[in-house]
Amino acid sequence: MYDLGQYIPGESKIHKLEPRVKLIAVIALSMIILRIGKPGIMLLAVSVILLSMIWLARLPLTQVLFSVKPAMLFFLVLFLLYLFFTPGRPLPLFPLGPVLISYEGLTIGIVQIWKFLLLITAASVLTITTNHAALTGGLERLLRPINIFRVSSHDIAILLGLALRFVPTLQQEMRNVRDAQLARGAKLALHRPAEQIRAVSGLAMPLLLNILRRSDELVDAMEARGYQPGRRSYLYEPELTRGEYIVITTLVILTAAIMIYPVV
Amino acid sequence: MQALIQVNNLIYQYTDGAAVLQDINLTINEGEYLALIGPNGCGKTTLIRHFNALLQPSCGDVMVGGFNTRHAKNKMEIRRLAGMIFQNPENQIVGMTVEEDVAFGPANLGYPTAELRRRVDSALGMTGLQGMEKRTPYTLSGGEKQLLAMAGLLAMEPKLIILDEPTASLDLEGRNKVLGLIKDLHARGIAIIYVTHNLEEAALAERVLVMEKGRIIADDSSANVLSRVEWLQSLGLAPPRITELLWTLQQHGLDLPINLFSIETAGQEIISLFQQTRSK
Numbered sequence: 001m002y003d004l005g006q007y008i009p010g011e012s013k014i015h016k017l018e019p020r021v022k023l024i025a026v027i028a029l030s031m032i033i034l035r036i037g038k039p040g041i042m043l044l045a046v047s048v049i050l051l052s053m054i055w056l057a058r059l060p061l062t063q064v065l066f067s068v069k070p071a072m073l074f075f076l077v078l079f080l081l082y083l084f085f086t087p088g089r090p091l092p093l094f095p096l097g098p099v100l101i102s103y104e105g106l107t108i109g110i111v112q113i114w115k116f117l118l119l120i121t122a123a124s125v126l127t128i129t130t131n132h133a134a135l136t137g138g139l140e141r142l143l144r145p146i147n148i149f150r151v152s153s154h155d156i157a158i159l160l161g162l163a164l165r166f167v168p169t170l171q172q173e174m175r176n177v178r179d180a181q182l183a184r185g186a187k188l189a190l191h192r193p194a195e196q197i198r199a200v201s202g203l204a205m206p207l208l209l210n211i212l213r214r215s216d217e218l219v220d221a222m223e224a225r226g227y228q229p230g231r232r233s234y235l236y237e238p239e240l241t242r243g244e245y246i247v248i249t250t251l252v253i254l255t256a257a258i259m260i261y262p263v264v
Numbered sequence: 265m266q267a268l269i270q271v272n273n274l275i276y277q278y279t280d281g282a283a284v285l286q287d288i289n290l291t292i293n294e295g296e297y298l299a300l301i302g303p304n305g306c307g308k309t310t311l312i313r314h315f316n317a318l319l320q321p322s323c324g325d326v327m328v329g330g331f332n333t334r335h336a337k338n339k340m341e342i343r344r345l346a347g348m349i350f351q352n353p354e355n356q357i358v359g360m361t362v363e364e365d366v367a368f369g370p371a372n373l374g375y376p377t378a379e380l381r382r383r384v385d386s387a388l389g390m391t392g393l394q395g396m397e398k399r400t401p402y403t404l405s406g407g408e409k410q411l412l413a414m415a416g417l418l419a420m421e422p423k424l425i426i427l428d429e430p431t432a433s434l435d436l437e438g439r440n441k442v443l444g445l446i447k448d449l450h451a452r453g454i455a456i457i458y459v460t461h462n463l464e465e466a467a468l469a470e471r472v473l474v475m476e477k478g479r480i481i482a483d484d485s486s487a488n489v490l491s492r493v494e495w496l497q498s499l500g501l502a503p504p505r506i507t508e509l510l511w512t513l514q515q516h517g518l519d520l521p522i523n524l525f526s527i528e529t530a531g532q533e534i535i536s537l538f539q540q541t542r543s544k
Contacts, residue, residue, distance in 0.1 A: 133360040158358075165360050168402045214355050221356035224316050224348040225416060226340055226372040235367040235384065237377045 007131045014057035015129045018244050019138025026126045028255040033118050035262050039111050042262075047114075050121050057129050067124040068117060075113050082109035136161045137236060155229050162218075170211065177206045268294045268345075268424055268455055269315055273324035276310060284310045286478045288324070294423060297446075297456045299466035299486065302475035303500045308459050311475070312426045315457065317342045329423065344373060347417030349427040353409035362404070362412060363388070363397040369420040380419075387418040391445060407438020414445060424455040431465065443468065463490055464504045467525035474499070491523040506530045 088104030140157035359365025
C-alpha cells in the first residue's frame with residue numbers, strides 16, 4: 001500500500017525527466033487549471049494531458065486515483081455547498097420547498113471538483129515519479145535566483161530534505177509511543193471526544209519530547225559534519241540540455257498566453 | 265610523532281558554575297587508538313565534544329591539529345580533521361539517499377562535484393556499503409546505518425574519528441562490522457578515540473583513559489589499565505569477562521597472567537599451565 005503521492009520507482013520517460021522540467025510543468029499546469037472557470041475545451045485538454053502523462057509514466061490509474069481518496073470527504077462537502085448555494089435557473093422539480101438546486105450550481109460544482117482532482121493528480125504524478133532527493137535537488141536549482149535576495153536556496157533544500165527524510169522515522173516513533181501506551185493498558189480507540197482528546201495529548205507529549213531530543217542530536221551531528229548555513233556543493237549538478245531549455249521556455253510562454261487570453 | 269590533540273589545563277563548567285571537567289591535560293598523537301572509559305556522568309561525552317569544537321573550554325585550551333578550538337574561524341578545519349560519531353545512527357543521517365548522506369560533509373566543505381563523487385565512492389568502498397548508493401537510509405539495518413554515519417565522516421578524510429558508544433544500540437553483527445571497520449581505519453593511520461562502557465571493546469585499543477568525576481584518573485596501555493580488576497570494579501566498571509576469570513583463577517593460586525583479553529590467548533595460557541602441571 002502506498003501513501004498519498006509516495007514515490008514509486010520506475011524507468012519511464014516521465015520518471016527520467018529532469019526534475020526542474022517536471023516542477024515547472026506542474027506549476028504551469030496548476031496555473032492553467034486554476035484559470036479554468038467553465039466546462040469546455042480547456043478542462044478536457046488538461047484532463048487528456050494528465051491522463052497521457054499517467055499513461056507515459058506507466059502508472060496504474062487506480063494508484064493515482066487512490067492518492068485522491070483522503071480528500072474525498074472535502075470534495076463532497078464542497079460539491080454540496082456549490083450545489084445548494086449557487087443562485088440561478090432551477091433544475092426541473094426544483095425548488096422543493098426552501099431547497100433549490102440550479103443548473104449553475106450543478107455545473108460549477110462539477111467543474112470545481114474536477115479542477116481539484118486535476119490539481120491533486122498533477123502533483124501526484126510529480127511526486128510519484130520523482131524521488132525525494134531529485135525533487136529537493138531540482139527545487140534547489142530552480143530557487144537559486146532567490147539567492148540574490150539573501151534567501152538561501154541551499155537552506156530551503158536542506159530544510160525540505162530533512163522534513164521528508166524524517167517522516168518515516170517519526171511515523172515509527174509514533175507507533176512506538178502508541179504501542180508503549182497500549183502495552184501499559186491505555187485505551188486509544190475511544191468514542192467520546194473528550195476521551196479522544198486526552199488520548200491524543202497523551203501521545204503528543206512524549207512524541208514532541210522525542211522530536212526535540214532527536215533534533216538536538218541531529219544539530220550536533222550536522223555541525224560535527226561541518227554544516228553551516230549558506231553555500232555548499234552538490235553531488236549532482238546536471239546542466240539543462242538545449243531540449244530542456246526549449247521545453248521550459250515553451251511551457252512558460254504557453255502558460256503566460258493562456259493566463260492573458262483564457263480559452264474556454 | 266606529531267600531537268594531534270593537545271589539551272592544556274582544560275576546565276569546563278556549566279553556566280551555574282558546576283564543574284564538569286577539571287584539570288584535564290592530555291596529548292593524543294596521530295594514528296593512536298585510544299579508548300575512553302568511565303561510569304555514567306563522569307564527563308566522557310563532554311570531553312570528546314571539545315575535540316570537535318562542539319564545546320569550548322571554560323578555562324585552558326584544546327588544540328586540534330594545531331588549531332585552537334576557541335576561535336570560530338578554526339571550526340571548519342577542526343571538523344574536517346576530527347570526525348565524530350554518536351550513539352544513535354538514526355539521528356546522524358541527513359541525506360535522502362545513502363550517497364547523498366555520505367556527500368553531506370564534503371559538500372559542506374564545498375568540494376566540486378567530481379571530488380565529491382571520488383570521496384563518496386572511496387568512503388562507501390571502505391565501509392563495504394557500495395551497491396547501496398541509491399537506497400533510502402531509513403531502510404538500512406542499525407549496523408548499516410552506523411557504517412553509513414562512518415562513511416559520511418570518512419568522505420571528509422579526517423585524521424581522527426571520535427566515536428561515542430557507537431555500538432550501544434547495535435546487534436552482534438552490526439557491532440562486529442563497526443569494530444572491524446575501526447580496526448581497518450586504525451591500520452590506515454587514522455587516530456581513533458573510542459568512548460565506551462564495554463571494557464571488552466576498550467581492550468581493542470592501545471591506550472585507555474579512565475575518567476571519574478570530571479578528571480582523568482588513569483592513562484596507560486590497555487593491558488595495564490584493564491588488568492586492574494578490583495580497581496575497575498570499585499569504579500562501577502565491569503572488567504572484560506576473560507580478565508575477570510583469569511584474575512579469579514589467580515586468586516585461587518594458579519600461576520596465570522591476567523592482562524590477556526582474547527579467548528584464544530587466555531585459552532592457550534590455561535592449556536599450557538594445565539599441561540605443565542600434568543607433566544610434573
